Amino acid sequence: MASEQRDERQRWLDRPENVTKIVRALWIACGALVVAEFFYHKHPYFGFDGSFAFYAIFGFAAYCVIVFSAKGLRRVIKRDEDYYNE
Amino acid sequence: MSEVLLNPALLMMLAGLVALVIPKRALGVWAVVVPVATLALLISLPEGAAGQFTVFGMELVTRRIDGLSFVWAVIFHIAAILAGIYAWHVQDRVQQVAALVYAGAAIGAVLAGDLLTLFLYWELTALSSVLLVWASRNPTATKVGFRYLIIQVISGLLLMCGALVMHQQTGSIAFDHIGLEGVAGWLIFIAFGIKCAFPFLHNWLQDAYPHATPTGTVVLSAFTTKLAVYSLARGYAGEDLLITIGAIMTAFPIFFAVIENDLRRVLSYSLNNQLGFMVVGVGIGTELAINGAAAHAFAHILYKALLFMSMGAVLYRVGTVKASELGGLYKSMPWTTVFCIIGAMSISAFPLFSGFVTKSMILTAVAYEGEWIVWTVLLFASAGVLDHSGIKVPFFTFFFHDAGHRVKEAPWNMLLAMGITAFLCIAIGVYPDPLYAILPFPVDYHSYTAAHVITQLQLLLFAALAFAVLMRKGWYPEEIKSTNLDFDWVYRRLLPRMTTAVLNGVWAADKAVRGVALRTLDGVVAKASHTLGPNGVFSSNLSTGAMVVWVSVLLGFYVVFSYFWTA
Structure with a gap:
């Protein structure tokens, strides 16, 4: 198996600079989606969801809230893998 | 009677039993062909209620096809077919039989037009699906399977109790809109809620599904919880x-x-x-x-x-x-x-x-x-x-x-x-x-x-x-x-610990009470032996003279007393 791994060709994703390219592409796509705010007709349900880039801000913020709360939750509920001894 | 048998669910379950005896090599193809055939049957069947019969004065409707049940019956069939292909290579008879019976039972429950039929299929989904967990064949899976089964069976029992109360009160067990009214409504609601993994009733899901076989989890993921969503849509929309x-x-x-x-x-x-x-x-x-x-x-x-x-x-x-x-x-x-x-x-x-x-x-x-x-x-x-x-x-x-x-x-x-x-x-x-x-x-x-x-x-x-x-x-x-840790900690750790603590407490209290009782008893025995024993007061040799004195006193007292009494 070890020799197999040595012989393996390097994949495109194995190069860190290519991962950076993907992240940059994501930034560009997000930028484009914010620009798109000016070019479509909104029909918000409530009002607040019609504010500028609401979904973009909400998506980013919600994700961060989820991840950081989960990290906090882990402090409370994390136990050893064989906690239940089964 | 033929109308009763003309039911994709029953046929799929019968085919599941047939899988008990067919050659192992044929199990894979059987698990795909059967749901394809019953799906064709389902599509050919007319809308409406059919397959009715009466048991103990209750009218059962074993096949009701309408807008709501049809879409669920179709996707359950598709899921069974896909799971069949996915598990084609599995030559484990237990899993193949369980998968067909389980899918059939879920479809039967969706097509059920009354609560008794629903209950029978409801319990059958529990009994057949647990085999997919146990089929992992390790001690953990066995334990997990038992936990899963107990919770699923409780859900079924609540459903049955609710149905019986409803029959008592309304004389009907038709599975239509139920609503959150009365004891029956709540019992059935909680039964559905358990299977739907409502908050605090949810841990059976995260407990059991990761322990089933690689193919078993695919089967499990499709039916039980979506059957519960269907039931809620039917009864509590x-x-x-x-x-x-x-x-x-x-x-x-x-x-x-x-x-x-x-x-x-x-x-x-x-x-x-x-x-x-x-x-x-x-x-x-x-x-x-x-x-x-x-x-x-x-x-x-x-x-x-x-x-x-x-x-x-x-x-x-x-x-x-x-x-x-x-x-x-x-x-x-x-x-x-x-x-x-x-x-x-x-x-x-x-x-x-x-x-x-x-x-x-x-x-x-x-x-x-x-x-x-x-x-x-x-x-x-x-x-x-x-x-x-x-x-x-x-x-x-x-x-x-x-x-x-x-x-x-x-x-x-x-x-x-x-x-x-x-x-x-x-x-x-x-x-x-x-x-x-x-x-x-x-x-x-x-x-x-x-x-x-x-x-x-x-x-x-x-x-x-x-x-x-x-x-x-x-x-x-x-x-x-x-x-x-999740809520299952309550019944996997807290309750067992509390039970142990309570039992220990009871045991200690019992020991203390018995200790006090024993000590009291010992005291009484010691006192008695002190009084009645060889050196006790009652055992000492008193002179006859003293006895005569006391008898005279008593008699004197008696004479005086009776004189005043009669006077």
Whole structure:
């Protein structure tokens, strides 16, 4: 198996600079989606969801809230893998 | 009687029993051919109630095909076919028989027109599905299976009690709108709630599904919980309480999913979260909302099965689905990677994937009712879905750090099953009309508007961007071996400990009481032996003179007393 791994060709994703390219592409796509705010007709349900880039801000913020709360939750509920001894 | 037998569910279950005796090589093909045949039968059957007969004065309706039951019966058949292909190579008779009986029972329950028939199938789904957990054949799976079975059977018993109370009060056991009124209504509601994994009743799901066999979890993921959603839609559509319960269900599992290491358990939390969307839809209860719940159940069964299939393939090849031990598998299992990503994009509701055209129906229905808090919670949960199912599952399995596993791609039949399921996920996303056509109510809904596509992409890509940023900053919680406590801690640790403590307390109190009693008794015995023993007062030799004196005193007293008394 070890020799197999040595012989393996390097994949495109194995190069860190290519991962950076993907992240940059994501930034560009997000930028484009914010620009798109000016070019479509909104029909918000409530009002607040019609504010500028609401979904973009909400998506980013919600994700961060989820991840950081989960990290906090882990402090409370994390136990050893064989906690239940089964 | 032939009408009773002309039931896809019964035939599928009979075929399951036939699988007990056919050659092992034929099991795989049998598991695919049977559901295909019964699906053809289902489509050919007329709408309406059939297969009635009377038992103990109760009228049973064993086959009711209408707008609501048809869509569920169809997707249950499709799930059975796909699971059959996926498990084609499995020559374990227990699993193949259980899968057919389980799928048949779930379909039978959906077609049931009365609560007694529903109850029988309800319990049968529990009894047959637990075999898929036990088929893992290890001590943990055995324990987990028992826990699962106990909870499922309790759900069935509550359903039976509710049905009996209802029969007592109304004389009917028809399975129509029940509503949260009276004891019967609540008993049946809790029975459904257990199977639907309501908050605090949910842990059987995250407990059992990760311990079933690689193919077993795919089967499990399709039926039990969606049967519960169907039952709620039939019996409790429009109950406001469901909106709150559903909203909580969408939100709380996502936090657990982020920090869970076992990826099949991550998917189980994710399943719980998806059920929440359907429960909210049922709670809203408008035509659009019920359509949304049904459509979402349909799409969800497919993409959730696809995700469980991809993790099953990884488990089958690598031997683990712990995120901490995986990574870089795209090099060995490229097709599985692609299919997993399609499942991930479908559940995340990217445009052109199935979740996009179904989940939005529910959100729109919620918004039409002006429920802005619930709507915001669902949107928040949608970002959470992107995290645990959309990114975490594929990313930590197939990408991230190469864990060095060099394995074979999944077997052909697993790839075929994943390929067809992936195709269906995209087909529904691109062209939802055939799905919309079989929904319970006429559909007047268009998901592909510029606003919907752009806002959804904003939500998802900005959430993905947050992931990229957190990952690069090193703030994303790492995947580590752990057990995370959930509510099941109450019955796996707290209650046993409390029972032990109470028993110990009772034992100690009993010991103390008996100690006091014994000491008292000892005291009495000592006193008695002191008084009555050889040296005691009563044993001493008193002189006869003293005796005579005392007798004289007594007699004197008697004489005086009787003189005054008579006088």
